[in-house]
Amino acid sequence: MAEAAESPGDPGTASPRPLFAGLSDISISQDIPVEGEITIPMRSRIREFDSSTLNESVQNTIMRDLKAVGKKFMHVLYPRKSNTLLRDWDLWGPLILCVTLALMLQRGSVDSEKDGGPQFAEVFVIVWFGAVTITLNSKLLGGNISFFQSLCVLGYCILPLTVAMLVCRLVLLAEPGPINFMVRFFVVIVMFAWSIIASTAFLADSQPPNRKALAVYPVFLFYFVISWMILTFTP
Amino acid sequence: MAAVDDLRFEEFGDAAASLAANPDTTTISIEDPGDTPKHQPGPPGGSGREEDDELLGNDDSDKTELLAGQKKSSPFWTFEYYQTFFDVDTYQVFDRIKGSLLPVPGKNFVRLYVRSNPDLYGPFWICATLVFAIAISGNLSNFLIHLGEKTYHYVPEFRKVSIAATVVYAYAWLVPLALWGFLMWRNSKVMNIVSYSFLEIVCVYGYSLFIYIPTAILWIIPQKAVRWILVMIALGVSGSVLAMTFWPAVREDNRRIALATIVTIVLLHMLLSVGCLTGPELTSMPTFLYFIHGMPTTVGCQAVPCPHPRSEPVNPGLPRSGTCELNCCSTGQPMKQFLSLYVEVSF
Numbered sequence: 001m002a003e004a005a006e007s008p009g010d011p012g013t014a015s016p017r018p019l020f021a022g023l024s025d026i027s028i029s030q031d032i033p034v035e036g037e038i039t040i041p042m043r044s045r046i047r048e049f050d051s052s053t054l055n056e057s058v059q060n061t062i063m064r065d066l067k068a069v070g071k072k073f074m075h076v077l078y079p080r081k082s083n084t085l086l087r088d089w090d091l092w093g094p095l096i097l098c099v100t101l102a103l104m105l106q107r108g109s110v111d112s113e114k115d116g117g118p119q120f121a122e123v124f125v126i127v128w129f130g131a132v133t134i135t136l137n138s139k140l141l142g143g144n145i146s147f148f149q150s151l152c153v154l155g156y157c158i159l160p161l162t163v164a165m166l167v168c169r170l171v172l173l174a175e176p177g178p179i180n181f182m183v184r185f186f187v188v189i190v191m192f193a194w195s196i197i198a199s200t201a202f203l204a205d206s207q208p209p210n211r212k213a214l215a216v217y218p219v220f221l222f223y224f225v226i227s228w229m230i231l232t233f234t235p
Numbered sequence: 236m237a238a239v240d241d242l243r244f245e246e247f248g249d250a251a252a253s254l255a256a257n258p259d260t261t262t263i264s265i266e267d268p269g270d271t272p273k274h275q276p277g278p279p280g281g282s283g284r285e286e287d288d289e290l291l292g293n294d295d296s297d298k299t300e301l302l303a304g305q306k307k308s309s310p311f312w313t314f315e316y317y318q319t320f321f322d323v324d325t326y327q328v329f330d331r332i333k334g335s336l337l338p339v340p341g342k343n344f345v346r347l348y349v350r351s352n353p354d355l356y357g358p359f360w361i362c363a364t365l366v367f368a369i370a371i372s373g374n375l376s377n378f379l380i381h382l383g384e385k386t387y388h389y390v391p392e393f394r395k396v397s398i399a400a401t402v403v404y405a406y407a408w409l410v411p412l413a414l415w416g417f418l419m420w421r422n423s424k425v426m427n428i429v430s431y432s433f434l435e436i437v438c439v440y441g442y443s444l445f446i447y448i449p450t451a452i453l454w455i456i457p458q459k460a461v462r463w464i465l466v467m468i469a470l471g472v473s474g475s476v477l478a479m480t481f482w483p484a485v486r487e488d489n490r491r492i493a494l495a496t497i498v499t500i501v502l503l504h505m506l507l508s509v510g511c512l513t514g515p516e517l518t519s520m521p522t523f524l525y526f527i528h529g530m531p532t533t534v535g536c537q538a539v540p541c542p543h544p545r546s547e548p549v550n551p552g553l554p555r556s557g558t559c560e561l562n563c564c565s566t567g568q569p570m571k572q573f574l575s576l577y578v579e580v581s582f
């Protein structure tokens with residue numbers, strides 16, 4: 001039993017009261033029940049979750065992946081500093097975007113095949129090899145982002161440019177002229193800036209601070225080339 | 236029950252006093268490492284360390300000389316080996332670009348800027364930018380030439396990118412390889428003080444191509460005089476960077492060989508610049524198409540008469556990019572007309 005230190009108020013007392021002296025007077029009353037139930041709410045559901053992805057319907061699987069892709073699209077369209085794209089990366093979004101862009105950038109087969117705009121394969125190769133080169137570049141410069149995370153970010157940030165392509169296609173249905181061109185130019189410039197800002201928001205933190213510009217410049221070149229292809233597209 | 240006094244807080248004083256009072260007591264002394272009263276060269280040692288730091292921090296060359304031997308120690312199949320080639324900071328890349336734009340006579344680009352830390356970042360991305368700049372400016376100048384014509388249908392010529400990429404990257408890698416081999420061979424014959432590694436030569440060539448990027452962009456201006464002045468300036472700047480870099484490497488050699496080397500370097504550079512920027516004047520071969528700046532192909536080809544009497548061109552020439560293919564009726568042989576004869580190459 002601990003003894004109380006001498007309280008400074010009464011220096012003269014010879015025998016101090018022991019500490020917790022009154023505790024022994026308290027007794028646990030007989031009529032406070034000490035019993036109950038402890039339930040773990042997730043207990044049974046965890047085991048169901050593991051096997052449920054096998055048994056769920058195809059629609060559930062597809063919807064889950066589509067929702068993940070759509071959520072990342074939202075993160076690209078409203079870029080904040082978050083690492084959702086980096087944490088749960090996937091390459092479905094980049095694939096969808098790249099295929100859409102390449103399909104829309106394709107010329108009709110009526111024109112001569114020797115000269116002209118990019119074919120599907122050319123756009124595809126430029127996008128994917130460009131993304132791989134930029135990723136290798138940032139890793140060689142000492143960035144601590146993984147290969148597929150970087151591919152994921154670069155691919156998802158093509159979304160504004162795909163939107164620009166759609167808008168340009170619609171604008172091109174109207175009559176050609178300088179106004180037409182100015183509208184398309186403006187849209188492409190805005191979407192290009194949006195892509196750069198979105199990708200920089202995700203990628204810049206993973207680079208060493210004295211090499212950020214070195215890592216961002218290839219991204220700039222990459223989106224510039226894609227924007228050029230979009231702007232000079234004529235059906 | 237213990238006595239109250241045992242629980243009271245006591246002041247023990249410092250270790251020396253308690254040791255003096257009772258030599259058997261155990262004391263703990265935690266001292267600041269800075270004010271250790273030992274009789275060692277503490278302050279001189281400390282300032283010596285600071286001097287080392289200053290030396291290492293301010294004078295890059297010593298540090299890089301020291302580290303140069305330890306740099307490439309990873310085997311070539313690991314990722315870290317290639318990371319040593321990208322060990323540059325932003326300001327270093329900017330410094331190297333600035334050095335390639337402003338060649339100062341007497342200052343060697345390699346010694347001044349590269350300083351045994353050659354990087355592959357600059358050469359690779361400068362070449363990539365140059366490829367796209369050439370392709371884009373070619374398309375743009377083509378477009379601007381035909382701006383007023385209603386019948387002209389603009390097609391972005393994508394083949395230009397592939398050709399430009401091949402030419403530029405081949406130049407940036409094969410010419411340094413040849414030059415390095417040549418310098419190594421001469422080094423075995425004549426003892427040269429200055430010798431460059433392969434990567435340093437690649438580095439110099441890569442950074443010397445930077446001046447062509449603004450040149451290619453300004454090439455959109457359709458005036459012939461402006462274009463040729465631009466080419467002269469670009470060639471002068473980058474040629475002088477290369478010449479001043481490689482002159483110390485060959486000057487101990489036989490006079491003629493040294494001069495021949497420098498002249499060859501400048502000539503190759505001139506070939507690249509002229510070939511890249513003024514493609515159509517060289518392309519008389521239809522298969523060797525370069526970047527076609529401002530070729531009004533539709534106008535010229537239709538004006539070509541068949542030289543044989545009483546015959547007409549069978550195929551009045553849907554002009555391909557660069558050639559007019561007409562078939563002469565009497566002989567049936569295709570006639571490939573050189574565009575420079577019939578077409579106003581409007582610069």
